[in-house]
Amino acid sequence: MAETKNSRNGHGSQKGTFKVKAGLAQMLKGGVIMDVVTAEHARIAQDAGACAVMALERVPADIRKDGGVARMSDPTLIRSIMEAVTIPVMAKCRIGHFVEAQILEALGVDYIDESEVLTPADEEHHIDKHDFKVPFVCGCRDLGEAARRIAEGAAMIRTKGEAGTGNVVEAVRHARAVNAGIRKLQGMNRAELVHEAKLIGAPVEVLAECKRLGRLPVVNFAAGGIATPADAALMMQLGVDGLFVGSGIFKSADPLKRAKAIVAACTYYNKPDVLAEVSSGLGEAMRGLEIPAIPKDELLAARGW
Amino acid sequence: MQGAFAEHVRALEASGARTRLVRTESDLDGLDGLVLPGGESTTMTMLMERVGLLAPLRHAIEKGLPVLATCAGMIVLAREVTDAMAGQEGMGLLDIKVRRNGYGRQVDSFEAGLQIDGIGDRDFPGVFIRAPLVESIGDARVIASYEGHPVAVKQGHITALCFHPELSGDLRLHREFVRMAANGSAR
Numbered sequence: 001m002a003e004t005k006n007s008r009n010g011h012g013s014q015k016g017t018f019k020v021k022a023g024l025a026q027m028l029k030g031g032v033i034m035d036v037v038t039a040e041h042a043r044i045a046q047d048a049g050a051c052a053v054m055a056l057e058r059v060p061a062d063i064r065k066d067g068g069v070a071r072m073s074d075p076t077l078i079r080s081i082m083e084a085v086t087i088p089v090m091a092k093c094r095i096g097h098f099v100e101a102q103i104l105e106a107l108g109v110d111y112i113d114e115s116e117v118l119t120p121a122d123e124e125h126h127i128d129k130h131d132f133k134v135p136f137v138c139g140c141r142d143l144g145e146a147a148r149r150i151a152e153g154a155a156m157i158r159t160k161g162e163a164g165t166g167n168v169v170e171a172v173r174h175a176r177a178v179n180a181g182i183r184k185l186q187g188m189n190r191a192e193l194v195h196e197a198k199l200i201g202a203p204v205e206v207l208a209e210c211k212r213l214g215r216l217p218v219v220n221f222a223a224g225g226i227a228t229p230a231d232a233a234l235m236m237q238l239g240v241d242g243l244f245v246g247s248g249i250f251k252s253a254d255p256l257k258r259a260k261a262i263v264a265a266c267t268y269y270n271k272p273d274v275l276a277e278v279s280s281g282l283g284e285a286m287r288g289l290e291i292p293a294i295p296k297d298e299l300l301a302a303r304g305w
Numbered sequence: 306m307q308g309a310f311a312e313h314v315r316a317l318e319a320s321g322a323r324t325r326l327v328r329t330e331s332d333l334d335g336l337d338g339l340v341l342p343g344g345e346s347t348t349m350t351m352l353m354e355r356v357g358l359l360a361p362l363r364h365a366i367e368k369g370l371p372v373l374a375t376c377a378g379m380i381v382l383a384r385e386v387t388d389a390m391a392g393q394e395g396m397g398l399l400d401i402k403v404r405r406n407g408y409g410r411q412v413d414s415f416e417a418g419l420q421i422d423g424i425g426d427r428d429f430p431g432v433f434i435r436a437p438l439v440e441s442i443g444d445a446r447v448i449a450s451y452e453g454h455p456v457a458v459k460q461g462h463i464t465a466l467c468f469h470p471e472l473s474g475d476l477r478l479h480r481e482f483v484r485m486a487a488n489g490s491a492r
Binding site: 014 | 306307308309310311312328343344345347348351352355356376377388390405406410411412413414415416417418432433434435469472
């Protein structure tokens with residue numbers, strides 16, 4: 001819960017307000033958040049210029065390969081990663097698993113990803129995120145899903161893409177869907193907005209805010225399938241605020257070099273000469289998967305509602 | 306480079322300034338003032354070094370370019386950085402010693418009202434996000450404190466803040482900076 005205390009100056013201070021929760025996401029903008037499974041990976045990510053890391057036991061490509069139930073990581077691993085780096089550390093909990101979220105908050109992680117990459121714990125409800133001091137990021141495939149997560153208290157959104165595939169096509173689909181959803185609102189009057197809210201299952205107040213701002217009211221990153229500097233720049237040019245890169249870095253031939261290149265591509269996304277330079281000689285990218293080759297019930301993006 | 310630059314752009318333009326994002330050396334030409342935004346100081350410093358922006362930036366600030374530095378920007382300018390990443394050094398242009406994330410992790414991030422010299426009596430809404438802690442100061446002048454530590458300092462043409470005025474909705478600090486930068490270029 002957000003707590004209040006009176007400072008010596010008598011001005012009062014408040015922790016865990018929505019402003020500071022959404023504010024950290026503002027600070028991450030234009031940056032790359034990298035999946036790491038060891039403290040050593042975390043240091044490589046930090047050295048490469050990551051603006052935050054996501055602490056995990058397995059990257060999505062391995063979760064996909066191994067199957068079984070994927071859960072929150074062991075706190076020992078998360079702590080070792082928090083000790084290894086000074087940049088913010090995020091960790092994932094299962095959709096709807098508010099106790100995993102309470103544990104992650106107690107560990108002091110800087111952001112929680114309520115993630116479809118892990119096996120959902122609740123098939124109807126996501127976590128009521130307003131109750132936490134720690135901020136949450138949630139995945140979405142379109143505007144309706146983004147708006148529902150924001151209504152539940154998400155302080156940051158990411159498009160889902162299809163994690164662990166090294167294939168950017170789903171990330172593009174989802175980013176375009178969010179953009180198109182917001183553009184569609186621009187010409188609507190209030191009555192039409194209410195109708196649209198009904199159609200896409202979104203709270204009308206969140207849609208009204210999206211219409212007013214011409215964008216989501218919180219920071220929106222892209223995730224799921226980004227494997228090259230060109231993928232990174234593609235997503236940035238589609239208008240996202242920053243990137244999550246998971247399996248794409250540590251499943252490639254030269255992680256440090258690729259990580260640095262993707263960081264540079266995220267800043268210089270509209271400078272093709274810089275992109276040409278940083279894309280050169282990176283060694284092999286992760287192999288990648290064609291989406292139609294994945295059985296329908298193994299698609300991660302379909303988890304969450 | 307990386308961080309909350311869009312919010313600064315909005316606040317500066319609402320304060321009557323024209324703005325430009327600085328990503329390469331040539332972007333520095335003809336500026337009257339520069340904002341070093343919040344973000345991850347390690348990421349910013351590394352990117353600036355990699356593209357050769359760090360040295361020209363230091364040179365421009367040394368020559369008197371007015372600067373408003375918030376959070377990570379303060380760390381980038383500092384004389385001494387505690388808890389820095391290996392190889393991460395401040396530019397040494399601002400005479401303070403600062404501890405990265407000195408107020409704790411994200412769950413400790415907070416909002417607090419601040420009294421700031423030179424912008425009137427009304428409390429300024431201070432938004433502190435994994436904020437740096439000013440441990441000691443040399444030549445810099447303190448213009449606001451919170452719980453016994455400086456949170457806003459001024460040294461010549463440099464103003465540096467531990468908090469985020471660009472997220473506060475209060476334009477007084479941005480207006481003051483735009484006024485200062487405009488005076489500087491008129492001289």
